[in-house]
Amino acid sequence: MGLLSVLSLAHKWTSERVQTGDTVIDATAGNGVDTLFLCELAGPKGQVYAFDIQERALHNTRMRLERAQQEGKRLAPVELLLQSHDQMAQAVPEQQHGRVAAVLFNLGYLPDPNADPSLITRPQTTIAALESALALLRPGGLLSIVLYPGHDGGEEEAASVDNWARLLDPQAAQVAEYRMLQKPHAPYLIAIEKRKTNQTKEE
Amino acid sequence: MGLLSVLSLAHKWTSERVQTGDTVIDATAGNGVDTLFLCELAGPKGQVYAFDIQERALHNTRMRLERAQQEGKRLAPVELLLQSHDQMAQAVPEQQHGRVAAVLFNLGYLPDPNADPSLITRPQTTIAALESALALLRPGGLLSIVLYPGHDGGEEEAASVDNWARLLDPQAAQVAEYRMLQKPHAPYLIAIEKRKTNQTKEE
Numbered sequence: 001m002g003l004l005s006v007l008s009l010a011h012k013w014t015s016e017r018v019q020t021g022d023t024v025i026d027a028t029a030g031n032g033v034d035t036l037f038l039c040e041l042a043g044p045k046g047q048v049y050a051f052d053i054q055e056r057a058l059h060n061t062r063m064r065l066e067r068a069q070q071e072g073k074r075l076a077p078v079e080l081l082l083q084s085h086d087q088m089a090q091a092v093p094e095q096q097h098g099r100v101a102a103v104l105f106n107l108g109y110l111p112d113p114n115a116d117p118s119l120i121t122r123p124q125t126t127i128a129a130l131e132s133a134l135a136l137l138r139p140g141g142l143l144s145i146v147l148y149p150g151h152d153g154g155e156e157e158a159a160s161v162d163n164w165a166r167l168l169d170p171q172a173a174q175v176a177e178y179r180m181l182q183k184p185h186a187p188y189l190i191a192i193e194k195r196k197t198n199q200t201k202e203e
Numbered sequence: 204m205g206l207l208s209v210l211s212l213a214h215k216w217t218s219e220r221v222q223t224g225d226t227v228i229d230a231t232a233g234n235g236v237d238t239l240f241l242c243e244l245a246g247p248k249g250q251v252y253a254f255d256i257q258e259r260a261l262h263n264t265r266m267r268l269e270r271a272q273q274e275g276k277r278l279a280p281v282e283l284l285l286q287s288h289d290q291m292a293q294a295v296p297e298q299q300h301g302r303v304a305a306v307l308f309n310l311g312y313l314p315d316p317n318a319d320p321s322l323i324t325r326p327q328t329t330i331a332a333l334e335s336a337l338a339l340l341r342p343g344g345l346l347s348i349v350l351y352p353g354h355d356g357g358e359e360e361a362a363s364v365d366n367w368a369r370l371l372d373p374q375a376a377q378v379a380e381y382r383m384l385q386k387p388h389a390p391y392l393i394a395i396e397k398r399k400t401n402q403t404k405e406e
Contacts, residue, residue, distance in 0.1 A: 002377065003216075003377050003379045003394060003396050004379075013206075165384050166384045166385060167385075168385060170385050170386075174205065174385070175383065175384040175385050176381065176382070176383055176384065177381070177383075177384045178379065178380070178381050179380050181365070181368050181369045181378040181379065181393065182373050182378050191206060193206050
């Protein structure tokens with residue numbers, strides 16, 4: 001069967017925690033693979049928010065969602081937001097704060113030949129966005145982060161996310177890491193589950 | 204639901220690869236938790252080999268298996284072997300070489316108040332045993348290693364296993380690591396799946 005790839009495990013753990021009707025967030029729409037995945041999980045009664053700072057990414061995502069709908073897939077309504085994911089708390093309605101089932105981050109650059117390769121996610125906004133995402137999650141909700149240490153600036157970003165996750169209060173969230181050991185530059189997964197019992201943070 | 208613990212994930216991945224009737228190995232019998240788990244997975248038509256260098260460990264394991272049988276559990280026959288796991292290739296019959304479905308290693312010391320705390324697994328025999336285990340596995344079989352960096356000598360052992368696993372030929376095996384990031388001294392898992400397509404090693 002093969003060991004699960006990093007992306008497959010991120011999807012598997014997310015799908016175990018999302019029900020139809022849930023609100024979920026794709027923090028990095030990119031080409032829309034994760035957005036489509038979340039739209040299918042949340043279903044027509046759910047709600048998806050997808051962020052990207054590149055018009056091309058939102059265009060690619062929109063195309064992918066339309067194709068899926070034409071193929072008869074029943075998707076959640078989605079808001080495609082051309083803004084940085086560190087603004088997500090402002091974009092998600094207040095009554096959904098603390099009720100989001102899952103947030104996906106797929107960091108790095110947009111894998112599109114027409115994209116600007118200098119546009120990559122940066123540690124400072126990434127950490128701010130991760131903090132927002134954790135606050136938006138419901139207890140038991142999952143924050144899933146796929147890191148790409150292989151590109152320029154990727155290692156630095158991975159190190160700062162790693163460091164941030166490592167220091168999260170264990171009473172507030174539980175953090176696991178999954179990686180393919182023979183490929184130190186390959187993407188790897190940090191999964192963060194918000195605790196159910198304690199609510200240590202003001203939100 | 205909580206993120207899976209390291210031990211639960213080791214059992215989950217093992218159970219996904221073992222069928223009733225299979226031959227499986229517990230390289231570190233300890234108190235018999237993994238031996239019992241493997242005996243249930245392999246069932247009465249399977250075969251389990253369990254190794255430990257401490258008589259007390261095999262005694263504890265025997266007690267646990269007997270209790271389970273008295274409770275009506277249907278277990279695989281098991282050979283409890285008082286010898287170092289680096290001798291496993293000699294202990295397992297030759298016709299089973301290359302046909303073993305799974306091997307579990309749970310490294311460190313025996314968690315028993317009457318055990319000798321100076322008896323811990325050591326890098327040199329551990330690596331030799333891991334090499335044997337990989338050779339004994341069938342294609343698609345799983346080698347699961349739980350490492351304990353928290354005790355004296357544990358960090359050194361974990362580092363050498365990590366280093367060994369990291370350098371395995373990707374054509375021969377695939378290696379994943381799973382750990383809880385907030386607990387650097389907690390046990391963590393290295394899972395190694397033998398490749399199905401290539402047989403690069405003479406066995």
